[in-house]
Amino acid sequence: xxxxxxxxxxxxxxxxxxxxxxxxxxxxxxxxxxxxxxxxxxxxxxxxxxxxxxxxxxxxxxxxxxxxxxxxxxxxxxxxxxxxxxxxxxxxxxxxxxxxxxxxxxxxxxxxxxxxxxxxxxxxxxxxxxxxxxxxxxxxxxxxxxxxxxxxxxxxxxxxxxxxxxxxxxxxxxxxxxxxxxxxxxxxxxxxxxxxxxxxxxxxxxxxxxxxxxxxxxxxxxxxxxxxxxxxxxxxxxxxxxxxxxxxxxxxxxxxxxxxxxxxxxxxxxxxxxxxxxxxxxxxxxxxxxxxxxxxxxxxxxxxxxxxxxxxxxxxxxxxxxxxxxxxxxxxxxxxxxxxxxxxxxxxxxxxxxxxxxxxxxxxxxxxxxxxxxxxxxxxxxxxxxxxxxxx
Amino acid sequence: xxxxxxxxxxxxxxxxxxxxxxxxxxxxxxxxxxxxxxxxxxxxxxxxxxxxxxxxxxxxxxxxxxxxxxxxxxxxxxxxxxxxxxxxxxxxxxxxxxxxxxxxxxxxxxxxxxxxxxxxxxxxxxxxxxxxxxxxxx
Numbered sequence: 019x020x021x022x023x024x025x026x027x028x029x030x031x032x033x034x035x036x037x038x039x040x041x042x043x044x045x046x047x048x049x050x051x052x053x054x055x056x057x058x059x060x061x062x063x064x065x066x067x068x069x070x071x072x073x074x075x076x077x078x079x080x081x082x083x084x085x086x087x088x089x090x091x092x093x094x095x096x097x098x099x100x101x102x103x104x105x106x107x108x109x110x111x112x113x114x115x116x117x118x119x120x121x122x123x124x125x126x127x128x129x130x131x132x133x134x135x136x137x138x139x140x141x142x143x144x145x146x147x148x149x150x151x152x153x154x155x156x157x158x159x160x161x162x163x164x165x166x167x168x169x170x171x172x173x174x175x176x177x178x179x180x181x182x183x184x185x186x187x188x189x190x191x192x193x194x195x196x197x198x199x200x201x202x203x204x205x206x207x208x209x210x211x212x213x214x215x216x217x218x219x220x221x222x223x224x225x226x227x228x229x230x231x232x233x234x235x236x237x238x239x240x241x242x243x244x245x246x247x248x249x250x251x252x253x254x255x256x257x258x259x260x261x262x263x264x265x266x267x268x269x270x271x272x273x274x275x276x277x278x279x280x281x282x283x284x285x286x287x288x289x290x291x292x293x294x295x296x297x298x299x300x301x302x303x304x305x306x307x308x309x310x311x312x313x314x315x316x317x318x319x320x321x322x323x324x325x326x327x328x329x330x331x332x333x334x335x336x337x338x339x340x341x342x343x344x345x346x347x348x349x350x351x352x353x354x355x356x357x358x359x360x361x362x363x364x365x366x367x368x369x370x371x372x373x374x375x376x377x378x379x380x381x382x383x384x385x386x387x388x389x390x391x392x393x394x395x396x397x398x399x400x401x402x403x404x405x406x407x408x409x410x
Numbered sequence: 411x412x413x414x415x416x417x418x419x420x421x422x423x424x425x426x427x428x429x430x431x432x433x434x435x436x437x438x439x440x441x442x443x444x445x446x447x448x449x450x451x452x453x454x455x456x457x458x459x460x461x462x463x464x465x466x467x468x469x470x471x472x473x474x475x476x477x478x479x480x481x482x483x484x485x486x487x488x489x490x491x492x493x494x495x496x497x498x499x500x501x502x503x504x505x506x507x508x509x510x511x512x513x514x515x516x517x518x519x520x521x522x523x524x525x526x527x528x529x530x531x532x533x534x535x536x537x538x539x540x541x542x543x544x545x546x547x548x
Contacts, residue, residue, distance in 0.1 A: 039508070039509055042508050043505050043508050043509065046420065046421070046504050046505070046508050047501055047504065047505065049420075050420075050499060050501065050504055065475070065476075066475070066476045066479070071474075071476075072439070072476050072479075074444065074483070075439055075444060075476050075477075075479040075480050075483060076476055076479040078479070078482060078483050078486055079479045079482045079483070079509060080479075154475070173475075174474075174475020174476075174478070174501055174502060174505065175474075175475050175476050175478075175479075176475060176476075176478045176479065176505045176506075176509070177475070177501065177505060
C-alpha cells in the first residue's frame with residue numbers, strides 16, 4: 019500500500035504509540051484487502067461499548083490508547099451502551115458493572131469521541147451524499163450506503179476506532195464504485211404493509227443473499243422507517259451492506275440473477291421471528307434507535323391510553339432526538355411508557371430487569387434477543403405492540 | 411532438512427514454539443478466556459486447551475470484531491499465543507495480532523502442521539518452518 023510522507027512518519031512512530039498502532043491497523047487491513055492507499059473520511063462511528071456484550075475485553079486496549087492523549091481527528095460517535103443516562107438500569111445492577119460501563123464510555127470520551135451513544139448517528143448529524151465514512155454499526159452501515167448515498171465498509175470496532183484517530187480508511191470494498199454494483203435482482207411479489215414486514219423481508223433476504231448486493235423491486239412507497247428496518251435486518255442475518263430499493267427494475271439490472279419473494283415466504287419469515295405467543299413483560303420499540311418521526315408516531319398511538327402495570331414499554335432513541343421530541347416524550351411517559359436514551363435493549367441486562375418475554379416490532383431485535391439476551395420474543399407490528407402493551 | 415511452508419507475511423516478528431493446531435474457526439470474544447488463555451468455546455476441538463505460549467494454527471477467526479481486543483488482553487497478561495498461523499486471515503485476528511504485536515502469517519496449509527511440532531514463524535517473510543516433528547510416545 020502506498021503511504022504519504024506524513025503517514026510514513028506516523029507509521030514509524032513519530033507521533034507516538036497510539037497513532038502508530040491505529041495506522042498499523044489500517045495499513046494491515048488495507049494490505050489484506052488490496053487497498054492501494056488510505057482515503058480521508060468525513061466521520062467514524064465506533065462499536066464496542068456495551069459492558070454486557072463485551073465484558074472487560076476492550077478496557078485494557080482503550081486505556082492504553084487514551085493514556086497517550088491520542089484524540090480523534092474527525093467527528094466520531096459510538097454505539098449504545100448497557101446503561102441509560104437517567105438511571106433506570108442502576109438499581110438492577112451491581113455497582114462494579116455500572117462502574118465498568120461508565121469507564122468504557124469515559125475512555126472513548128477521553129479520546130475525543132462524542133458520547134453520543136446511538137446506533138442511528140445519522141439522525142444526530144447526517145453525512146453528506148457521496149461522503150466516505152468508517153462506520154461500524156451494521157444497521158447504520160446499510161442505511162448510510164443505501165438510504166443516504168454515503169460510502170462505508172462494514173467496519174469492526176477496532177478499525178472504526180483506528181479510523182477515528184487517523185481520519186482515514188483504507189480504500190477498498192464499498193469505497194470503490196465497482197464493488198457497489200448490484201449483482202442480484204429481488205422481486206417482492208406481495209405488498210408490504212408495515213415496517214415489521216420490511217424487517218421480516220430483510221431477515222429472509224440476508225439469509226438467502228449472504229453478502230450479495232440486491233436491487234429490490236416491487237416496494238411501492240417505502241417510508242424511511244421501512245428502509246431502516248429492512249436494512250438493519252438484512253445486516254443481521256447476512257453480510258449485505260448495500261441495497262437498492264426501486265418500484266420498477268432499472269434496465270441495467272434486468273439480466274441479473276433473480277430471486278422472487280412471495281407472500282408465503284414472507285409470512286413464514288415473519289412468523290419464524292417469534293419464539294412464543296405469551297404475554298410480554300417488556301414491549302420494546304426503537305431498534306435501530308427511533309427518529310423524531312417515529313417517536314411522534316408512537317406518541318400518537320399511545321395518546322389517551324394506559325400501559326399495563328406489569329409491562330415495561332420502552333421507546334429507545336438518542337438523547338439528541340429525545341430532546342427534540344420533548345412534547346411527544348411527555349405523551350408517551352404520561353401513558354406509562356419510557357423513552358430511554360444511551361441504551362439499547364439488546365445490549366443491556368434484560369434478564370436482570372426481570373424480562374422473560376420481549377415483544378418488539380424490530381426484526382433485528384427479534385433475531386438477536388433469544389441468543390444474546392436469553393429471552394422469548396414476540397415479533398409483531400408497532401400497532402400490535404402498542405395494543406398489547408396498553409389496557410383496552 | 412526442515413520443511414518450510416511459504417505463506418503471506420502479515421505481522422512481522424520471528425517466534426519459535428510448539429504448535430497447537432485446530433481444524434475449526436476460532437472466536438476470541440466468548441471463545442477464549444482473556445484471563446487464563448483457555449479455550450472456552452463448547453464443541454471446539456481446542457476446548458479446555460491453553461493458547462499460552464503456543465504457535466496457534468487455525469483456519470480463520472469468526473465472531474465479533476471486538477475479539478481483537480481479547481488478543482491484546484491475552485498478550486498483556488502473558489497468556490497469549492507466541493505466533494498465529496491461519497489459512498485465510500480475517501480482519502478480527504489480523505487487527506488483534508497487530509495491536510498485541512504477535513507475529514502472524516496466513517495462506518498456509520495448516521494440515522501440514524501437527525499439534526506438538528516445534529515450528530518457527532517468520533511474520534516478516536511469511537514463512538513457517540517445521541523445526542522438529544512431534545516426538546512419538548512409543
